[in-house]
Amino acid sequence: MQLPKARTARALARDQITADILAAARRRLADEGPAELSLRAVARDVGMVSSAVYRYFASRDDLLTALLVLAYDDLGSAAEEGDAAVSDRDDFWARWSAALRAIRRWAVANPGDYALLYGSPVPGYAAPQTTIEPAVRVILVILGVVTDAHRAGAIAGAGTSATMESDAPGAEGLAASVAEAIDFVRARGLLEGESDVPVELVVRTLMAWTTVFGTVSFELFGHLVGSVSDLDRYFDAVIERLGRDLGLVAPHGR
Amino acid sequence: MQLPKARTARALARDQITADILAAARRRLADEGPAELSLRAVARDVGMVSSAVYRYFASRDDLLTALLVLAYDDLGSAAEEGDAAVSDRDDFWARWSAALRAIRRWAVANPGDYALLYGSPVPGYAAPQTTIEPAVRVILVILGVVTDAHRAGAIAGAGTSATMESDAPGAEGLAASVAEAIDFVRARGLLEGESDVPVELVVRTLMAWTTVFGTVSFELFGHLVGSVSDLDRYFDAVIERLGRDLGLVAPHGR
DNA sequence: CGAAGGCAAGAGCAGTGCTCTCGTTTGTTG
DNA sequence: CAACAAACGAGAGCACTGCTCTTGCCTTCG
Numbered sequence: 169m170q171l172p173k174a175r176t177a178r179a180l181a182r183d184q185i186t187a188d189i190l191a192a193a194r195r196r197l198a199d200e201g202p203a204e205l206s207l208r209a210v211a212r213d214v215g216m217v218s219s220a221v222y223r224y225f226a227s228r229d230d231l232l233t234a235l236l237v238l239a240y241d242d243l244g245s246a247a248e249e250g251d252a253a254v255s256d257r258d259d260f261w262a263r264w265s266a267a268l269r270a271i272r273r274w275a276v277a278n279p280g281d282y283a284l285l286y287g288s289p290v291p292g293y294a295a296p297q298t299t300i301e302p303a304v305r306v307i308l309v310i311l312g313v314v315t316d317a318h319r320a321g322a323i324a325g326a327g328t329s330a331t332m333e334s335d336a337p338g339a340e341g342l343a344a345s346v347a348e349a350i351d352f353v354r355a356r357g358l359l360e361g362e363s364d365v366p367v368e369l370v371v372r373t374l375m376a377w378t379t380v381f382g383t384v385s386f387e388l389f390g391h392l393v394g395s396v397s398d399l400d401r402y403f404d405a406v407i408e409r410l411g412r413d414l415g416l417v418a419p420h421g422r
Numbered sequence: 423m424q425l426p427k428a429r430t431a432r433a434l435a436r437d438q439i440t441a442d443i444l445a446a447a448r449r450r451l452a453d454e455g456p457a458e459l460s461l462r463a464v465a466r467d468v469g470m471v472s473s474a475v476y477r478y479f480a481s482r483d484d485l486l487t488a489l490l491v492l493a494y495d496d497l498g499s500a501a502e503e504g505d506a507a508v509s510d511r512d513d514f515w516a517r518w519s520a521a522l523r524a525i526r527r528w529a530v531a532n533p534g535d536y537a538l539l540y541g542s543p544v545p546g547y548a549a550p551q552t553t554i555e556p557a558v559r560v561i562l563v564i565l566g567v568v569t570d571a572h573r574a575g576a577i578a579g580a581g582t583s584a585t586m587e588s589d590a591p592g593a594e595g596l597a598a599s600v601a602e603a604i605d606f607v608r609a610r611g612l613l614e615g616e617s618d619v620p621v622e623l624v625v626r627t628l629m630a631w632t633t634v635f636g637t638v639s640f641e642l643f644g645h646l647v648g649s650v651s652d653l654d655r656y657f658d659a660v661i662e663r664l665g666r667d668l669g670l671v672a673p674h675g676r
Numbered sequence: 677c678g679a680a681g682g683c684a685a686g687a688g689c690a691g692t693g694c695t696c697t698c699g700t701t702t703g704t705t706g
Numbered sequence: 707c708a709a710c711a712a713a714c715g716a717g718a719g720c721a722c723t724g725c726t727c728t729t730g731c732c733t734t735c736g
Contacts, residue, residue: 178701219716220716286643288540300648385635391540432682462722472725473687477682481724
């Protein structure tokens with residue numbers, strides 16, 4: 169199958185310059201914050217005049233949207249690689265820890281990008297549909313670990329943990345209120361094997377993800393200074409607690 | 423006790439104008455976001471020229487700091503009132519739910535303030551010491567509920583719930599890494615009765631607070647659109663799950 | 677009463693997002 | 707190959723921002 173059209177020199181140059189602008193913008197985002205990102209400054213960095221940038225991005229918000237997609241994909245890849253790095257695919261506890269640690273590692277390494285993704289959004293700005301697909305990659309990773317663990321029978325059911333009682337009050341409320349999420353995930357084909365993963369478990373995973381996000385945000389946004397001394401250890405402990413609450417069987421030896 | 427100095431007309435006017443500026447800024451913050459808040463626009467709202475505002479606030483950041491303290495106090499009051507509204511002081515489940523619901527209610531009603539408090543901060547800006555005291559009021563409320571419940575024996579200990587085993591791996595890690603927070607809380611005199619509240623429980627409460635914050639942030643920052651249909655019910659379910667994980671005894675009848 | 681200091685107003689500076697116009701370069705088509 | 711059209715970079719310009727400085731007015735206090 170041939171390319172729809174031969175790549176002209178100009179088209180190639182356009183791609184290159186577009187990438188250059190994005191790279192420069194991302195570099196600035198590292199220690200500047202989305203609100204302070206100046207399109208003119210980015211233009212100066214790539215050696216252009218500000219108006220020329222508008223040939224590539226219709227507005228500053230458009231540039232931010234492109235950065236958004238880039239960052240979401242980067243985070244998603246980091247999480248996927250963290251999970252994939254665990255050679256023993258049946259050591260779900262290791263995969264759980266690796267994935268979540270990778271998420272935090274990426275956030276700490278790219279605080280500007282993280283703030284762009286999960287910080288306060290511009291009130292008037294609504295992220296376009298194109299951003300939601302890369303946005304769900306992260307949660308699909310950890311949901312995938314839980315799904316695999318469940319299928320392998322590595323998740324403690326009701327009885328072992330008091331938190332998994334199916335008749336717990338509020339369970340049906342939870343399930344109903346996130347029904348859309350389940351449908352969405354199913355539609356995406358992640359839970360290929362029909363409905364063998366209980367909704368309850370998906371909801372629990374969502375809550376765990378919320379806690380992870382809250383912890384990382386607290387750390388990066390400075391709400392933990394003076395409260396938590398060893399952030400690495402704290403996060404590891406949170407991971408462990410979450411896996412435990414989820415019903416993931418504890419690691420073998422220790 | 424007399425006031426240190428007689429309030430002159432000018433001093434009174436200064437207080438009034440300061441309050442007017444803050445009120446106008448907060449009004450704008452409701453649908454504008456911290457990054458977009460324009461000092462000049464605020465000045466116009468109160469009928470002043472921009473330079474005149476600098477007589478009252480040294481810089482835009484100073485204005486934001488003042489708003490920060492105001493919002494923290496407002497949120498703290500909302501949480502305290504939510505807890506205090508429960509007449510049966512021994513119904514800890516009700517107090518737990520009421521406090522957390524009040525927090526979310528405030529956040530939904532004041533999204534601009536919430537974004538200012540818990541959104542991505544300005545990279546160069548460091549909140550001064552004066553903000554940390556009003557900032558801890560919220561968590562002191564929910565920590566107070568848990569403390570009261572523990573003293574009344576309304577928190578299930580180890581054995582009832584698998585999550586409270588004191589020999590669980592990572593427990594000592596958690597306790598050590600948040601030692602500063604514990605010390606801080608103790609120094610503030612919240613945990614007056616010495617060390618009768620296990621560190622483990624304080625840490626769990628901190629994690630619960632993190633989850634609440636993450637859930638509210640996800641809701642307000644739009645990360646739940648298309649995933650959760652009934653936000654009220656979802657939050658209630660999260661509250662219930664958190665209280666259960668914490669070991670709070672379930673409500674009597676149902 | 678008179679000096680001192682708080683105060684509002686205005687001009688001005690450097691920066692921003694964005695629009696428009698102007699030649700130039702590049703690609704396509706007759 | 708020549709002609710037209712589209713894409714492009716540069717620059718000027720508009721309205722806006724945070725912030726500084728100067729100029730007078732007016733309250734306060736010695």
